[in-house]
Amino acid sequence: MDIRPLKVSEVNNYIKKLVLNDMILSNISVEGEISNFKHHYSGHMYFNLKDYNGKIKAVMFKSDNDSLKFIPEEGLKVVATGYISIYEREGEYQLYVRHLKEKGLGDLYKDFEELKSKLENEGLFSEIYKKPIPIMPRKIGVVTSSTGAAIRDIITVIKRRFPPCEILIYPALVQGVKAPEEIIKGLIYLESREDVDLIITGRGGGSIEELFAFNDEDLARTIYKLNTPIITAIGHETDFTIADFVSDLRAPTPSAAAELSVPDAEELMEGLRKRKGYLSRILREIIRRNKSEVELLNSNLKYYNPINRLRDKRQELDGIFKELDYNFEKILSAKNKDLLNFKSKLNILNPVLILENGYGIIADEDGNIIKSIENIRIGEEITIMLKDGKIKSQVKHIDERSVLNGFNL
Numbered sequence: 001m002d003i004r005p006l007k008v009s010e011v012n013n014y015i016k017k018l019v020l021n022d023m024i025l026s027n028i029s030v031e032g033e034i035s036n037f038k039h040h041y042s043g044h045m046y047f048n049l050k051d052y053n054g055k056i057k058a059v060m061f062k063s064d065n066d067s068l069k070f071i072p073e074e075g076l077k078v079v080a081t082g083y084i085s086i087y088e089r090e091g092e093y094q095l096y097v098r099h100l101k102e103k104g105l106g107d108l109y110k111d112f113e114e115l116k117s118k119l120e121n122e123g124l125f126s127e128i129y130k131k132p133i134p135i136m137p138r139k140i141g142v143v144t145s146s147t148g149a150a151i152r153d154i155i156t157v158i159k160r161r162f163p164p165c166e167i168l169i170y171p172a173l174v175q176g177v178k179a180p181e182e183i184i185k186g187l188i189y190l191e192s193r194e195d196v197d198l199i200i201t202g203r204g205g206g207s208i209e210e211l212f213a214f215n216d217e218d219l220a221r222t223i224y225k226l227n228t229p230i231i232t233a234i235g236h237e238t239d240f241t242i243a244d245f246v247s248d249l250r251a252p253t254p255s256a257a258a259e260l261s262v263p264d265a266e267e268l269m270e271g272l273r274k275r276k277g278y279l280s281r282i283l284r285e286i287i288r289r290n291k292s293e294v295e296l297l298n299s300n301l302k303y304y305n306p307i308n309r310l311r312d313k314r315q316e317l318d319g320i321f322k323e324l325d326y327n328f329e330k331i332l333s334a335k336n337k338d339l340l341n342f343k344s345k346l347n348i349l350n351p352v353l354i355l356e357n358g359y360g361i362i363a364d365e366d367g368n369i370i371k372s373i374e375n376i377r378i379g380e381e382i383t384i385m386l387k388d389g390k391i392k393s394q395v396k397h398i399d400e401r402s403v404l405n406g407f408n409l
Contacts, residue, residue: 008091009088011091012086012088012091013086013088015086015093016085016086016088019084019085019086019093020083020085022084025083025084026083026084027081027083028081028082028083028084028095029079029080029081030049030056030058030079030080030081030095031049031051031077031078031079031080031103032049032050032051032055032056032077032078032080033049033050033051033075033076033077033078033107033108033109034047034048034049034072034073034074034075034076034077034078035047035048035049035050035055035074035075036048036074037072037073037074042062043061043062043065043066044059044060044061044062044065045059045060045061045065045072045097046058046059047060047072049078049080049095050108051107051108052107052108056094056095057092057093057094057095058080058082058094058095058096058097059094059095059096059097060080060082060096060097060098060100061096064097064098064099065100068100070102072100074109075108075109075110075112075113076102076109077102077103077107077109078100078101078102078103079100079101079103080095080097080099080100080101081097081098081099081100081101082095082096082097082098082099083095083096083098084096108212111215112215112242115215115217115220115242116242116245119217119220119242119245119246120245124220124221124224124245124246125245125246129224130248130249131227131228131229131248132229132248133198133229133231133248133249133260133261134197134198134229135263136162136165136262136263137165137197137198137261137262138164138165138166138195138197139165139166139167139168139195139196139197140158140165140166140167140168140196140197140198140199140200140261140262141168141169141170141186141190141193141196141198141199141200141228142154142167142168142169142170142199142200142201143170143172143183143186143187143190143199143200143201144169144171144172144174144200144201144202144203144254145171145172145173145174145203146169146171148174148203148204149204149254150174150202150203150204150233150254151169151254153204153253153254153255153258154167154200154233154254154255154257154258155167155258156258157255157258157259158258158261158262161258161259161262161263161264161265162262162263162264162265163265164265165262168190168193168196170185170186170189170190171186172185172186173213174202174203174213174214175203175206175210175211175213176213179213180213180214180216180218180219183201183213183214183219184218184219184222186201187199187201187222187223187226187230188222190228191226191227191228196228197228197229198228198229198230198231198261199226199228199229199230199231200230200231200232200233200254200257200258200261201230201231201232201233201243202214202232202233202234202235202251202254202257203233203234203235203254204235204253204254205235205236205239205253206235211234211235211239211241212241214232214234214241214242214243214244215241215242215243216242217242219242219243220242220243220245220246223243223246223247224246229248229249230247230248230249231247231248231249231250231251231257231260231261232244232247232249232250232251232257233250233251233252233253233254233255233256233257235253236252236253237252237253355385355386355387356387360384360385360386360391361384361385362376362382362383362384362385363382363383363385364376364380364382364383365380365381365382365383367383370382373398373400376395376398377395378395378396378397378398379394379395379396380394380395381393381394381395382394382395
């Protein structure tokens with residue numbers, strides 16, 4: 001005969017009854033580290049208990065946790081006593097805690113803190129070694145799971161914000177024992193490529209133990225040695241791993257990593273439009289000022305134009321020439337007048353004019369003018385020059401009387 005198929009809720013309810021009737025599971029104590037602790041506003045506490053090899057979900061209702069003498073927190077090692085049951089709606093089993101006893105920090109949390117302190121003391125977290133994130137990367141390498149939500153978020157955001165950017169994906173495990181080794185291989189491969197400007201590595205949210213692959217020491221040292229800038233995006237905003245501390249930039253989520261890795265093309269265009277408008281205004285103002293300056297220079301050029309100055313100098317030179325002509329005529333006239341005066345005076349002294357008045361000039365045989373009777377002897381031949389000729393004669397007699405007494409004037 002056919003067996004009636006059970007509904008999902010019936011299966012979950014059946015398993016729940018089996019678990020509740022189990023003697024061990026109905027009253028059990030579990031030792032482990034607290035992770036993903038959440039204190040709900042209702043007062044209930046939700047968390048995981050974990051060790052190196054596994055985890056179990058746990059819940060402690062408000063009625064049971066009101067009497068707690070300590071506040072549960074991440075990494076705290078505790079012993080939880082309660083019972084195992086099935087949460088039928090989700091089909092998940094979990095530990096319902098009635099009593100919680102503190103045992104100190106858990107081994108995983110202590111390992112995390114010890115590695116963090118060690119690498120910090122070595123300087124791997126120092127800001128001076130953080131490389132700047134390129135403003136507009138041409139190609140971004142991504143090391144993460146090829147099937148998770150993280151890679152979809154990264155691709156979607158980058159292509160929306162900055163379409164020209166290329167994305168190179170290196171698929172790798174991001175959870176489990178082999179995850180650190182695969183992530184390291186992906187980082188080294190992307191580092192070897194000359195066309196990758198930026199690397200993003202990370203994964204979506206999860207419990208602390210699920211993110212523990214990014215607390216690996218070898219991975220941290222590999223990130224530190226990279227020459228290519230790297231952004232880590234691991235888990236949720238409140239999750240921190242060793243890889244986050246050593247990377248060049250930590251993003252709270254994969255989507256945020258994509259946001260931080262590329263500029264917004266629309267914002268860039270808007271910025272360019274604003275700068276274009278600003279430059280246009282500046283250029284117009286420069287042109288306006290230069291135009292005013294050119295007009296002023298042109299006006300000054302007209303005023304100080306050497307041709308105009310030369311024209312003025314020519315006119316000035318014409319005036320100088322006119323004045324020079326006037327002064328020259330004036331001086332010439334004065335000199336002519338002086339010359340006439342000199343001529344008149346010369347005429348008075350001119351021996352030719354004396355000859356015109358009936359006088360003569362007496363010269364000896366050598367042609368020397370005889371001015372006195374002392375310069376002549378009786379018998380000497382003399383020449384008498386008159387206005388119209390010469391007379392040759394011989395001295396017969398010398399009278400020493402005054403000339404005025406010897407002529408009837």
